[in-house]
Amino acid sequence: QKEVEQDPGPLSVPEGAIVSLNCTYSNSAFQYFMWYRQYSRKGPELLMYTYSSGNKEDGRFTAQVDKSSKYISLFIRDSQPSDSATYLCASARPSNTGKLIFGQGTTLQVKP
Protein backbone atom coordinates (compact mmCIF):
# COMPACT_ATOMS: atom_id res chain seq x y z
CA GLN A 1 0.00 0.00 0.00
CA LYS A 2 1.30 3.44 -0.94
CA GLU A 3 1.59 5.95 1.88
CA VAL A 4 -0.37 8.54 -0.13
CA GLU A 5 -3.10 7.43 -2.52
CA GLN A 6 -4.67 9.62 -5.17
CA ASP A 7 -7.13 8.82 -7.95
CA PRO A 8 -5.28 9.59 -11.20
CA GLY A 9 -8.48 10.56 -13.04
CA PRO A 10 -8.69 12.07 -15.58
CA LEU A 11 -11.35 14.42 -14.26
CA SER A 12 -13.23 16.59 -16.76
CA VAL A 13 -15.53 19.44 -15.68
CA PRO A 14 -17.21 22.41 -17.38
CA GLU A 15 -15.89 25.91 -16.78
CA GLY A 16 -17.32 27.41 -13.59
CA ALA A 17 -17.79 24.08 -11.82
CA ILE A 18 -16.61 23.33 -8.30
CA VAL A 19 -13.84 20.77 -8.39
CA SER A 20 -13.09 18.38 -5.54
CA LEU A 21 -9.73 16.59 -5.50
CA ASN A 22 -8.96 14.03 -2.83
CA CYS A 23 -6.17 11.96 -1.33
CA THR A 24 -5.88 9.47 1.49
CA TYR A 25 -2.78 8.71 3.50
CA SER A 26 -1.78 5.90 5.80
CA ASN A 27 1.03 7.28 7.99
CA SER A 28 -0.28 8.83 11.22
CA ALA A 29 3.04 10.66 11.65
CA PHE A 30 2.29 12.97 8.72
CA GLN A 31 1.65 16.51 9.95
CA TYR A 32 2.37 18.63 6.88
CA PHE A 33 0.11 18.52 3.85
CA MET A 34 0.56 20.24 0.50
CA TRP A 35 -1.09 20.57 -2.86
CA TYR A 36 0.98 21.19 -5.95
CA ARG A 37 -0.18 22.03 -9.48
CA GLN A 38 1.87 20.74 -12.38
CA TYR A 39 1.36 21.83 -15.95
CA SER A 40 2.53 19.55 -18.74
CA ARG A 41 6.33 19.41 -18.97
CA LYS A 42 6.75 21.84 -16.08
CA GLY A 43 7.84 21.53 -12.44
CA PRO A 44 5.26 21.33 -9.62
CA GLU A 45 4.03 24.67 -8.27
CA LEU A 46 3.10 24.94 -4.58
CA LEU A 47 -0.59 25.86 -4.23
CA MET A 48 -1.47 25.17 -0.61
CA TYR A 49 0.50 24.27 2.49
CA THR A 50 -1.18 23.27 5.74
CA TYR A 51 -0.08 21.96 9.09
CA SER A 52 -2.16 19.36 10.95
CA SER A 53 -5.95 19.40 10.59
CA GLY A 54 -8.29 22.12 9.45
CA ASN A 55 -9.10 24.29 6.48
CA LYS A 56 -7.07 26.85 4.58
CA GLU A 57 -8.43 29.16 1.93
CA ASP A 58 -6.58 31.11 -0.74
CA GLY A 59 -8.69 32.79 -3.38
CA ARG A 60 -10.61 30.15 -5.30
CA PHE A 61 -8.73 27.31 -3.58
CA THR A 62 -9.58 25.63 -0.26
CA ALA A 63 -7.53 22.86 1.31
CA GLN A 64 -8.97 20.58 3.98
CA VAL A 65 -7.22 18.04 6.16
CA ASP A 66 -9.13 15.52 8.28
CA LYS A 67 -6.58 13.62 10.33
CA SER A 68 -9.18 11.40 11.95
CA SER A 69 -9.99 9.85 8.58
CA LYS A 70 -6.57 10.53 7.01
CA TYR A 71 -8.22 12.44 4.19
CA ILE A 72 -6.86 15.43 2.27
CA SER A 73 -9.00 17.54 -0.06
CA LEU A 74 -8.57 20.47 -2.42
CA PHE A 75 -11.60 22.40 -3.65
CA ILE A 76 -11.45 24.75 -6.62
CA ARG A 77 -14.34 27.19 -7.01
CA ASP A 78 -15.35 28.76 -10.31
CA SER A 79 -12.92 26.54 -12.21
CA GLN A 80 -11.22 28.03 -15.27
CA PRO A 81 -9.65 26.40 -18.34
CA SER A 82 -6.30 27.66 -17.00
CA ASP A 83 -6.81 25.31 -14.02
CA SER A 84 -6.34 22.34 -16.38
CA ALA A 85 -3.28 20.57 -15.00
CA THR A 86 -2.19 17.66 -12.84
CA TYR A 87 -2.76 18.18 -9.12
CA LEU A 88 -0.43 16.43 -6.70
CA CYS A 89 -1.07 16.00 -3.00
CA ALA A 90 1.91 15.49 -0.71
CA SER A 91 2.53 14.79 2.97
CA ALA A 92 5.54 14.98 5.28
CA ARG A 93 6.53 14.10 8.83
CA PRO A 94 7.80 16.79 11.21
CA SER A 95 11.08 14.89 11.56
CA ASN A 96 11.74 15.04 7.81
CA THR A 97 9.92 17.91 6.18
CA GLY A 98 12.14 17.78 3.09
CA LYS A 99 10.96 14.28 2.26
CA LEU A 100 7.57 14.81 0.70
CA ILE A 101 5.52 11.72 -0.06
CA PHE A 102 3.47 12.42 -3.17
CA GLY A 103 0.32 10.89 -4.53
CA GLN A 104 0.20 9.82 -8.16
CA GLY A 105 -1.50 13.06 -9.22
CA THR A 106 -4.98 13.74 -10.62
CA THR A 107 -5.27 15.13 -14.13
CA LEU A 108 -7.95 17.83 -14.36
CA GLN A 109 -9.42 19.24 -17.55
CA VAL A 110 -11.72 22.27 -17.38
CA LYS A 111 -13.66 22.66 -20.62
CA PRO A 112 -14.72 26.14 -21.81
Place this chain on the structure above:
Amino acid sequence: ETGVTQSPTHLIKTRGQQVTLRCSSQSGHNTVSWYQQALGQGPQFIFQYYREEENGRGNFPPRFSGLQFPNYSSELNVNALELDDSALYLCASSVGHTGELFFGEGSRLTVL
Protein backbone atom coordinates in the same frame (compact mmCIF):
# COMPACT_ATOMS: atom_id res chain seq x y z
CA GLU B 1 13.91 37.21 -6.68
CA THR B 2 14.95 34.35 -8.94
CA GLY B 3 13.33 30.94 -8.64
CA VAL B 4 14.90 27.50 -8.77
CA THR B 5 16.77 26.93 -12.02
CA GLN B 6 17.92 23.58 -13.39
CA SER B 7 20.20 22.55 -16.23
CA PRO B 8 20.20 20.96 -18.67
CA THR B 9 16.48 20.90 -19.49
CA HIS B 10 16.74 17.80 -21.67
CA LEU B 11 19.43 15.24 -22.26
CA ILE B 12 19.86 11.81 -23.79
CA LYS B 13 22.34 9.23 -22.52
CA THR B 14 23.02 5.60 -23.19
CA ARG B 15 22.93 2.78 -20.68
CA GLY B 16 26.07 2.63 -18.52
CA GLN B 17 26.96 6.29 -18.93
CA GLN B 18 27.14 8.86 -16.16
CA VAL B 19 25.16 12.12 -15.87
CA THR B 20 25.39 15.30 -13.79
CA LEU B 21 22.38 17.54 -13.29
CA ARG B 22 22.65 21.02 -11.79
CA CYS B 23 20.39 23.18 -9.67
CA SER B 24 20.53 26.75 -8.42
CA SER B 25 18.40 27.39 -5.34
CA GLN B 26 15.88 30.16 -4.95
CA SER B 27 17.46 33.22 -3.38
CA GLY B 28 17.65 32.90 0.40
CA HIS B 29 17.02 29.14 0.42
CA ASN B 30 19.65 26.94 2.08
CA THR B 31 18.12 23.49 1.66
CA VAL B 32 17.96 21.51 -1.57
CA SER B 33 16.02 18.33 -2.28
CA TRP B 34 16.08 16.14 -5.39
CA TYR B 35 13.17 14.11 -6.71
CA GLN B 36 12.67 11.66 -9.56
CA GLN B 37 9.35 11.74 -11.42
CA ALA B 38 8.56 8.89 -13.80
CA LEU B 39 5.94 9.47 -16.47
CA GLY B 40 2.43 9.46 -14.98
CA GLN B 41 3.69 9.21 -11.41
CA GLY B 42 4.22 11.56 -8.51
CA PRO B 43 7.76 12.68 -7.65
CA GLN B 44 9.85 10.35 -5.48
CA PHE B 45 12.34 11.69 -2.93
CA ILE B 46 15.99 10.96 -3.73
CA PHE B 47 17.83 12.99 -1.07
CA GLN B 48 18.12 16.36 0.64
CA TYR B 49 21.12 18.59 1.36
CA TYR B 50 21.35 21.12 4.15
CA ARG B 51 24.53 23.10 4.85
CA GLU B 52 26.42 20.97 2.33
CA GLU B 53 25.60 17.70 4.13
CA GLU B 54 23.22 14.96 3.03
CA ASN B 55 20.23 15.21 5.35
CA GLY B 56 17.96 12.33 4.45
CA ARG B 57 17.84 9.85 1.61
CA GLY B 58 15.07 7.96 -0.12
CA ASN B 59 15.08 4.44 -1.49
CA PHE B 60 17.67 5.00 -4.22
CA PRO B 61 20.92 3.07 -4.76
CA PRO B 62 24.36 4.56 -4.04
CA ARG B 63 24.96 5.26 -7.73
CA PHE B 64 22.71 8.29 -7.11
CA SER B 65 24.88 10.86 -5.35
CA GLY B 66 24.82 14.57 -4.79
CA LEU B 67 26.63 17.68 -3.68
CA GLN B 68 25.66 21.02 -2.26
CA PHE B 69 28.01 23.97 -2.63
CA PRO B 70 28.61 26.93 -0.29
CA ASN B 71 26.32 29.10 -2.45
CA TYR B 72 23.58 26.46 -1.89
CA SER B 73 23.58 25.30 -5.51
CA SER B 74 23.55 21.55 -5.96
CA GLU B 75 24.40 18.68 -8.29
CA LEU B 76 22.83 15.27 -8.77
CA ASN B 77 25.12 12.59 -10.20
CA VAL B 78 23.92 9.27 -11.50
CA ASN B 79 26.45 6.58 -12.44
CA ALA B 80 25.97 3.44 -14.51
CA LEU B 81 22.71 4.67 -16.02
CA GLU B 82 19.90 2.16 -16.48
CA LEU B 83 16.89 2.37 -18.76
CA ASP B 84 14.61 2.85 -15.72
CA ASP B 85 16.50 6.02 -14.83
CA SER B 86 14.63 7.76 -17.66
CA ALA B 87 12.53 10.38 -15.84
CA LEU B 88 12.08 14.03 -14.98
CA TYR B 89 14.55 15.01 -12.25
CA LEU B 90 13.30 17.80 -10.06
CA CYS B 91 15.23 20.03 -7.72
CA ALA B 92 13.42 21.85 -4.92
CA SER B 93 14.72 24.45 -2.50
CA SER B 94 13.44 25.60 0.86
CA VAL B 95 14.46 27.57 3.92
CA GLY B 96 15.71 25.20 6.62
CA HIS B 97 13.16 22.50 7.40
CA THR B 98 9.93 24.40 6.81
CA GLY B 99 8.55 21.81 4.41
CA GLU B 100 7.56 24.46 1.87
CA LEU B 101 9.43 23.24 -1.18
CA PHE B 102 9.70 25.26 -4.37
CA PHE B 103 10.50 23.24 -7.47
CA GLY B 104 12.42 23.99 -10.62
CA GLU B 105 11.22 23.03 -14.10
CA GLY B 106 13.22 19.82 -14.04
CA SER B 107 15.77 18.03 -16.21
CA ARG B 108 14.28 15.39 -18.49
CA LEU B 109 16.66 12.46 -18.83
CA THR B 110 16.23 9.78 -21.48
CA VAL B 111 18.39 6.68 -21.24
CA LEU B 112 18.65 4.59 -24.43
